[in-house]
Amino acid sequence: xxxxxxxxxxxxxxxxxxxxxxxxxxxxxxxxxxxxxxxxxxxxxxxxxxxxxxxxxxxxxxxxxxxxxxxxxxxxxxxxxxxxxxxxxxxxxxxxxxxxxxxxxxxxxxxxxxxxxxxxxxxxxxxxxxxxxxxxxxxxxxxxxxxxxxxxxxxxxxxxxxxxxxxxxxxxxxxxxxxxxxxxxxxxxxxxxxxxxxxxxxxxxxxxxxxxxxxxxxxxxxxxxxxxxxxxxxxxxxxxxxxxxxxxxxxxxxxxxxxxxxxxxxxxxxxxxxxxxxxxxxxxxxxxxxxxxxxxxxxxxxxxxxxxxxxxxxxxxxxxxxxxxxxxxxxxxxxxxxxxxxxxxxxxxxxxxxxxxxxxxxxxxxxxxxxxxxxxxxxxxxxxxxxxxxxxxxxxxxxxxxxxxxxxxxxxxxxxxxxxxxxxxxxxxxxxxxxxxxxxxxxxxxxxxxxxxxxxxxxxxxxxxxxxxxxxxxxxxxxxxxxxxxxxxxxxxxxxxxxxxxxxxxxxxxxxxxxxxxxxxxxxxxxxxxxxxxxxxxxxxxxxxxxxxxxxxxxxxxxxxxxxxxxxxxxxxxxxxxxxxxxxxxxxxxxxxxxxxxxxxxxxxxxxxxxxxxxxxxxxxxxxxxxxxxxxxxxxxxxxxxxxxxxx
Amino acid sequence: xxxxxxxxxxxxxxxxxxxxxxxxxxxxxxxxxxxxxxxxxxxxxxxxxxxxxxxxxxxxxxxxxxxxxxxxxxxxxxxxxxxxxxxxxxxxxxxxxxxxxxxxxxxxxxxxxxxxxxxxxxxxxxxxxxxxxxxxxxxxxxxxxxxxxxxxxxxxxxxxxxxxxxxxxxxxxxxxxxxxxxxxxxxxxxxxxxxxxxxxxxxxxxxxxxxxxxxxxxxxxxxxxxxxxxxxxxxxxxxxxxxxxxx
Numbered sequence: 001x002x003x004x005x006x007x008x009x010x011x012x013x014x015x016x017x018x019x020x021x022x023x024x025x026x027x028x029x030x031x032x033x034x035x036x037x038x039x040x041x042x043x044x045x046x047x048x049x050x051x052x053x054x055x056x057x058x059x060x061x062x063x064x065x066x067x068x069x070x071x072x073x074x075x076x077x078x079x080x081x082x083x084x085x086x087x088x089x090x091x092x093x094x095x096x097x098x099x100x101x102x103x104x105x106x107x108x109x110x111x112x113x114x115x116x117x118x119x120x121x122x123x124x125x126x127x128x129x130x131x132x133x134x135x136x137x138x139x140x141x142x143x144x145x146x147x148x149x150x151x152x153x154x155x156x157x158x159x160x161x162x163x164x165x166x167x168x169x170x171x172x173x174x175x176x177x178x179x180x181x182x183x184x185x186x187x188x189x190x191x192x193x194x195x196x197x198x199x200x201x202x203x204x205x206x207x208x209x210x211x212x213x214x215x216x217x218x219x220x221x222x223x224x225x226x227x228x229x230x231x232x233x234x235x236x237x238x239x240x241x242x243x244x245x246x247x248x249x250x251x252x253x254x255x256x257x258x259x260x261x262x263x264x265x266x267x268x269x270x271x272x273x274x275x276x277x278x279x280x281x282x283x284x285x286x287x288x289x290x291x292x293x294x295x296x297x298x299x300x301x302x303x304x305x306x307x308x309x310x311x312x313x314x315x316x317x318x319x320x321x322x323x324x325x326x327x328x329x330x331x332x333x334x335x336x337x338x339x340x341x342x343x344x345x346x347x348x349x350x351x352x353x354x355x356x357x358x359x360x361x362x363x364x365x366x367x368x369x370x371x372x373x374x375x376x377x378x379x380x381x382x383x384x385x386x387x388x389x390x391x392x393x394x395x396x397x398x399x400x401x402x403x404x405x406x407x408x409x410x411x412x413x414x415x416x417x418x419x420x421x422x423x424x425x426x427x428x429x430x431x432x433x434x435x436x437x438x439x440x441x442x443x444x445x446x447x448x449x450x451x452x453x454x455x456x457x458x459x460x461x462x463x464x465x466x467x468x469x470x471x472x473x474x475x476x477x478x479x480x481x482x483x484x485x486x487x488x489x490x491x492x493x494x495x496x497x498x499x500x501x502x503x504x505x506x507x508x509x510x511x512x513x514x515x516x517x518x519x520x521x522x523x524x525x526x527x528x529x530x531x532x533x534x535x536x537x538x539x540x541x542x543x544x545x546x547x548x549x550x551x552x553x554x555x556x557x558x559x560x561x562x563x564x565x566x567x568x569x570x571x572x573x574x575x576x577x578x579x580x581x582x583x584x585x586x587x588x589x590x591x592x593x594x595x596x597x598x599x600x601x602x603x604x605x606x607x608x609x610x611x612x613x614x615x616x617x618x619x620x621x622x623x624x625x626x627x628x629x630x631x632x633x634x635x636x637x638x639x640x641x642x643x644x645x646x647x648x
Numbered sequence: 649x650x651x652x653x654x655x656x657x658x659x660x661x662x663x664x665x666x667x668x669x670x671x672x673x674x675x676x677x678x679x680x681x682x683x684x685x686x687x688x689x690x691x692x693x694x695x696x697x698x699x700x701x702x703x704x705x706x707x708x709x710x711x712x713x714x715x716x717x718x719x720x721x722x723x724x725x726x727x728x729x730x731x732x733x734x735x736x737x738x739x740x741x742x743x744x745x746x747x748x749x750x751x752x753x754x755x756x757x758x759x760x761x762x763x764x765x766x767x768x769x770x771x772x773x774x775x776x777x778x779x780x781x782x783x784x785x786x787x788x789x790x791x792x793x794x795x796x797x798x799x800x801x802x803x804x805x806x807x808x809x810x811x812x813x814x815x816x817x818x819x820x821x822x823x824x825x826x827x828x829x830x831x832x833x834x835x836x837x838x839x840x841x842x843x844x845x846x847x848x849x850x851x852x853x854x855x856x857x858x859x860x861x862x863x864x865x866x867x868x869x870x871x872x873x874x875x876x877x878x879x880x881x882x883x884x885x886x887x888x889x890x891x892x893x894x895x
Contacts, residue, residue: 053782068703069769071809072711088789124783131785133778133833135802142792160802166710167805174777181773189766212758241705276676280683281707389709392733393680458782507693509686554698558660559759561701562693 003258003617003630008419009113014638015095018117021420022463026470033058036469037478039206039221041193041248043070045165045450046433047227048172049457055179057462059469062219063176064188064208066243066564071173074229074241075453078165079286079386080149081157082129082450084122089146093154095119100639102448105151105338106413106441107591107607108641109261109615111634113420114438121459122451126158128458132171136160148291149446151338151646157447162286162385168450172457191217192564193248194492196224196255196429199484203429207488211564214557216492218485220478223428223465226252227457230412230434232265234572234579235524236516238409239271239284245568246575249416249435257424258417258617258630260437262575263583266444266592267525268410269295269342272393272403273362282408283393285365286386287446290335292370292379293403295342297354297363299323307356314356314364314402325349329602333646340443340592340605341646343407347525348603350406357404366402407525411449413440413592414582417617417632421464422456425617428468432456437615442591496556499566504549508565511546515539515569515576523580528596532584536577540624543573578618578627585629588612600643609641649675649736652744653688655700658757661764665757667746677737681724682707682714684736701760709733709873712808715815716761717748722812722871730810730873750815754822754858765811767857768825775849776829778838797835804832806874813868813876819860824868826850827884828876834887844891851888 010021028036036059040051043065051063065073085098099119103110126144130136136158137145146155160167179185188208194216195207205220231246232238253259270285298304299321306312325345327334337345346363349355356362371379376399380387387398394404416424416431418438423430433453440448522535546569554560589598589605590612598606615632650673658665672688679687682704689699705713714731718724723731726738739745747761755763807828814822830847833839839846862881869878 049782056781067705067711067713068765069809071769072705072713074706074711076712077706077708077710086788123788126788127785128780128782130788130791131778131780131838133801133836133839135798135805135832135836136788137802138793138795138798140795142794143789160805163710163806166808167802170805174772175780175782177769177773178777178779187769189769241711242707243705275678278676278679278683278687280680280686283708389733392729393735395678395735395737462782505694507690509690551693553693553696559701559762562699 002628003425003619005258005417005617005630005632006419007111007632008421009111010420014112014116017113018120025464025467028466028470028473030058032473034060036060036472037062037221038223038225038465039064039219040225040227041206042073042227042229042435043176044073044075044227044229044433045169045172045453046435046457047225048073048169048176049454050225050227050432050461051185052172052175052179053458053462054465055182055184058184061179061185062188062221063185064191064193066190066192066211068189070176070187070189071169073169074244075169075450076166077241078450079162079284080288081147081159081164081447082125082168083149083156083445083447084126084158084451085119085156086123086126088144089155091154093156097154098122098156101152102439102445103441103639104644105445106443107605107644108441108609108613108636108639109590109634110439110441112636112638117460118439118452118455121455124459125451125454129168129171132174134160134167134171147288148336150287150290150336150342151445153333159288162288162383165450168454172454193251194567195251195488197484197488198255198426199482202427204478205480205485207492212559214560216489218480218489220480222469222472222475222478223430225430225432225461226416226435227432228435230415231572231575232409232412234515234576235409235519236512237274237279237282239268239282242281245571247568247571249431250571250575252416252424252426252429252431253620255426256620257426257429258619259415259578260417260615260617261414261582262579262618263523263586263593264413264442264591265409265579266339266411266413267343267407269339269346269407270365270405271408272390273357273359273406283389284410285390285403285405287339289365289383289386292382293335293365293367294324294369295326295335295363295365296322296324297349297356301353304354304356308358315368315400330646332648337646338443338445343525344594346407362404362406364402365405367398368402371399411444413437413442413444417615421467422461423468430461430465432461442593495567496563499550499552499563499570500555502547502550502552504551506549507551508562508569511542511550512569512572515542515572518542519576523576523583526594526596527583529584532580535580539573539577539580546570546573574623581627582616582618585616586612649677649741651675651684651739654744654746656748657700657760660759661756675736677735679736680707680732681734681736682732701762703762704732707732710808712810715750715763715810717750717815719746722750722816723873728873728875730808750811752811752815752820754814754820755811763811767859768809768811768822770857771822771826771850771853772829774853775846778833779842791837793836801832801835804828804835804876804880807876808874810873812871812873814859816867816871817860818865818867819863821862822854822859823862823881823884824872824876824878826854827880830887831880831883834883843887844894847884847887847891
């Protein structure tokens, strides 16, 4: 049965939609809020800000995270900044311009109304965070400073050194702590959601595993909010934290929630290249470095070979012999083109043989010009911690020699389908932040993930959830002693027992690394019909191997990291296939999704708006059955879709 | 490179722990310390043994999840980095490396190298915030803040809450952690409103949770992966004293 998707986009002028909608939706009175329970899963920017705001409104909130403290969520690792349309730099920025840049950056595959709302509330986020004591960078006059990020020609990114995500998360975590102290939010650290419980078609709670004791717990609520981030770790090697996973989202999908555009993956252009087979994760070098760093490879193949052999240093290559290929190809945006464009351009040069390390998979990010222009001290002030981190990892001093960088998996634009209220196809089940699909289309602009997480959590969900909960004010406390909870708990226990019973020979990591290679080689930066069909067959085979040959030690009733990893890998093994299927269906190139068959003469992504101007929403049909796709047509009322142009 | 590892193994909070010795071989110098631990664990799993439990997550030195006392130092012998940012090239080939969990009364061991740092959350819940409601705030540029103050606030806010300070302190004091938060907010006009209440509440909670007193040895600063200065402890003391004098 296909979904009947209703995005619930409000009518009216673009700039009035959110105001009109807020005026039209229901609110819940303070006396009734006290009677309503909400579960929030995940404590990153989205989850923490939502839980804090909902608690403050008077709802009873329970918040769950897999780490030992809400403050560890992976939002903390975001380096560069957060966008807002403040126009503090007087460079003609506006809500409309931020909206337009974001929708264009996403290659016209996001909903207009959602993106406009995001741009509209962006300014409130900055105000909120300043009031919480987030120490944003300031100018000598005491006012807030900005820098530039990819895909924009204005300077609208607010930042706190290279630790913006950390500071924003500590702000949201502080707001959360305030509510925990007030008793409106109860925190469950080291707990992992293993299933969502549905009764009469509505979300009514979760099954969680206490990661310290292994206890399987039932938690009921009138609404459940998923804020568990993205699923980039399906690739094994990514810039995500080690424990970041797609499992909570995937349980929602298994239980009937639509999963939208799973193939939209962001490959970030500036990461430290892979160094060997023992590597566990990839480290990002912030996009902010492209404000001052210039990306290049040698023009002459003999220089490439000399650098690889070590007979020449990059600094020995004369200016005239350097190919600043982004500046050459995209004069208007130069080194600040969006991430998908920069990543593909790096791949193009490396495929042509100009990669500058022994694997041939690296390009230079050079600060020579900037150091000459601004002095070492200024560069140190701007990026000191990133330079230190680079040197720690690679043993190369980036003040003297350029950094080596290469694209790596970073973010997933796809996610659980939500309507304008951020509600999934299951009533009472919401998804916010990276976990949903809503705002970034086929490619996210830098400094927009933090913006979306906090927009959803502080300024959107606390209003829209009331529209649903207003119908629940007569509902009693959710009982967890029901057949729906019984069945969900039984399912979770059976899953765990099944994994322990396999008693095979391969560890979780052994299998996960193989899945990662299949994904990177076939569902990575460039995809073809053949590679995707190959990936589907290989993932299915690997999944069979997982169920036949997994080696899992220990038991459920203890602190068992291997079990946690095995459960997450089990979900990745299905999610990977879903991504390949979605990529196979989408016979066009757009944003981060590049089908080699569909490119312009210049090698740019070639969209087919006549056929694919839609979000592909997938419905689960069982582990070995093909999922069913429903289309949400993306009708553009206000923006004219054009070939993205970053040249002039 | 080859290493001998002496690692603290402890089944759970109630059990007694002990050191176990393991060998790891053919480790590349570019391998991170935690990747070396991954390799050990994969070997243990293949041998049918339970892997060593250790906390870690972002592996970029920012989440504060990784801990470990390595050769007697919190986060190992390197200065100003977390365990996850340390690379095996820092160790001598063939050497023996001793790995223990944080040792602090307020951080009970959960398993092996994993400890419960919930006490830090509780201290922050006692007052480590500014009481503003969502959407009830002035424009971000309404209050100019001198750059030097904002920078100093940021210096303190760089704390990742890993627990190295309390684990290193001979008194088991959490003063550097508490000071980092108090000082970061005290340097900003927004934070001053509740300054007195905050300093008193957080210090009282720290005492209640079993952390020791500060005797200014400076060990916390030396071992802090973010090099948070003990000057912030001085500011906390001033804030605390001023608050008490108002009582």
